Amino acid sequence: MNPSLPLVFPFSAPPPPATWQEVNEDIRWLRMPLPFALDHINLWLLRDGPGWALVDTGYALPEVKQTWERILATLDAPLTRIIVTHFHPDHLGLARWLQEQTGAPLYMTAGEYLTAHAMWHEVGGHGPQPMLEQFRSHGLGEAGLAALEERGNAYRKGVEGLSVTYERLLEGDLLPLGGCSWRIICGQGHSPEHASLYCAEQGVLISGDMLLPKISTNVSVFAVNPTADVLGLYLASLQRLQAQVPEPALILPSHGLPFRGLGQRVAELLEHHETRLRLLEENCAVPRSAGDLLSILFPRPLDTHQTMFAMGEAIAHLNHLEKAGRLQRSTGADGKILYLRV
Numbered sequence: 001m002n003p004s005l006p007l008v009f010p011f012s013a014p015p016p017p018a019t020w021q022e023v024n025e026d027i028r029w030l031r032m033p034l035p036f037a038l039d040h041i042n043l044w045l046l047r048d049g050p051g052w053a054l055v056d057t058g059y060a061l062p063e064v065k066q067t068w069e070r071i072l073a074t075l076d077a078p079l080t081r082i083i084v085t086h087f088h089p090d091h092l093g094l095a096r097w098l099q100e101q102t103g104a105p106l107y108m109t110a111g112e113y114l115t116a117h118a119m120w121h122e123v124g125g126h127g128p129q130p131m132l133e134q135f136r137s138h139g140l141g142e143a144g145l146a147a148l149e150e151r152g153n154a155y156r157k158g159v160e161g162l163s164v165t166y167e168r169l170l171e172g173d174l175l176p177l178g179g180c181s182w183r184i185i186c187g188q189g190h191s192p193e194h195a196s197l198y199c200a201e202q203g204v205l206i207s208g209d210m211l212l213p214k215i216s217t218n219v220s221v222f223a224v225n226p227t228a229d230v231l232g233l234y235l236a237s238l239q240r241l242q243a244q245v246p247e248p249a250l251i252l253p254s255h256g257l258p259f260r261g262l263g264q265r266v267a268e269l270l271e272h273h274e275t276r277l278r279l280l281e282e283n284c285a286v287p288r289s290a291g292d293l294l295s296i297l298f299p300r301p302l303d304t305h306q307t308m309f310a311m312g313e314a315i316a317h318l319n320h321l322e323k324a325g326r327l328q329r330s331t332g333a334d335g336k337i338l339y340l341r342v
Helices: 062-074 095-102 110-121 128-137 142-151 154-158 230-244 262-282 290-297 304-323
Strands: 021-024 027-033 040-048 051-055 079-083 106-109 167-169 174-177 180-187 194-199 204-208 250-253 327-331 337-341
Touching: 027 062, 040 174, 040 250, 062 095, 079 095, 095 106, 106 110, 106 194, 110 154, 128 142, 128 304, 142 304, 180 230, 194 230, 230 262, 230 304, 262 290, 262 304, 262 337, 290 304, 304 327, 304 337
Parallel strands: 051 079, 079 106, 106 167, 204 250
Antiparallel strands: 021 027, 027 040, 040 051, 174 180, 180 194, 194 204, 327 337
């Protein structure tokens, strides 16, 4: 285990809109807006021979397209490839559009590419209806269900379209970019096969959503795999990441500011989740559903988008407790799934 260092933030502010900031001579940092409470995503340009490789693309909004048009017009070299860490709309949303603008090929893991198509086309147990049935069985109230149903397939709103070809990324792949090799480190829990990128020569990890400096990564159970222990997968992925990336690597996250102190941040996240697990366990002295426990985990008001993530995360923690033998799961006479402390 690497010795932990305190969190340090080398950059005091993000780049201004429609421009970039140099992280070093081979890495440029862009920031794009998001239409949520989490209002931004960081994107990264990596020197790639005569051009730039892009990591993640932004959400499919007209203003993000306009920003990209200005950036592409002033960029000193073309985009050579588009690398997407995972299938979520803020990361994949404009990949096909950018391919059409630049001709750059798309690079993803198979798990993320195929999940994107399943979500967009609502096949194989993916989409709004399976999610609504899952949340109903876990006790979400009718008002929350109605708001989510009215929202429809929000995935298509953020992902304008999908490529029908891609270059597959695998765990351990080495991408030669900017005179060094970027190694693919796959993680699970936040998404099926999330790709982070680590360059040992530069001491830089592009962590995507697997490791964020100030907020905890959402870990949700999908309706297609209803009893999965995705929280267990996520916590194990964090520990593998820490084992593979030495201190004092510079972490380039998808949200928040770049930072150093990987070990400290992993320790904080492990403790954060254990605190939430203990809280749920304590509140299951009588049988409770995920819907019953939502206000325990998230005491603040939640909008529809946040409710979707909150329900998925509550179920993830309850599944983890059941797998660990700390809670017992049952189904009530009304079909609602309940959890009771052992």
